Amino acid sequence: MNVSSYMLVYLVSSLWHNRLGHVNYTRLKEMLRLELILNFDGNIERCKTCILTKMTRSSFPNIQRITKLLELIHSDLGDFHSTPSFGGKKYYVTFINDFTRYCQVYLLHVKNEALGSLRMNLSRIVKPLLKG
Numbered sequence: 001m002n003v004s005s006y007m008l009v010y011l012v013s014s015l016w017h018n019r020l021g022h023v024n025y026t027r028l029k030e031m032l033r034l035e036l037i038l039n040f041d042g043n044i045e046r047c048k049t050c051i052l053t054k055m056t057r058s059s060f061p062n063i064q065r066i067t068k069l070l071e072l073i074h075s076d077l078g079d080f081h082s083t084p085s086f087g088g089k090k091y092y093v094t095f096i097n098d099f100t101r102y103c104q105v106y107l108l109h110v111k112n113e114a115l116g117s118l119r120m121n122l123s124r125i126v127k128p129l130l131k132g
């Protein structure tokens, strides 16, 4: 098989995989056997989207929750994997109060806006609680 025919076979199988909602390749081969889809050789690379969305992690073992308000705040900075929000924001940062589980989410254009979000969270949420 030359390079161009390999690329065509790869593109066709990836296209079926994507069109069918990222169905696994065993199902694609079964559909091929039943002559429901066009031929492909099954020698294809792993789909990046499937790898990102189907990853699992084990849960944390018994965690003791904090018993005082604002004693511990969890934060996470993430991205939308090349699909920005309607407003064109590509990142998000979260702040979760461990005691109340209250969560604030800020959408960001660039990652360095996270510091501004932290300041906003502190002035709008945390400071009033500390005063009261």
Ligand SMILES: [Zn+2]
Pocket: 017, 022, 023, 047, 048, 049, 050, 051
């Ligand atoms: Zn996939």
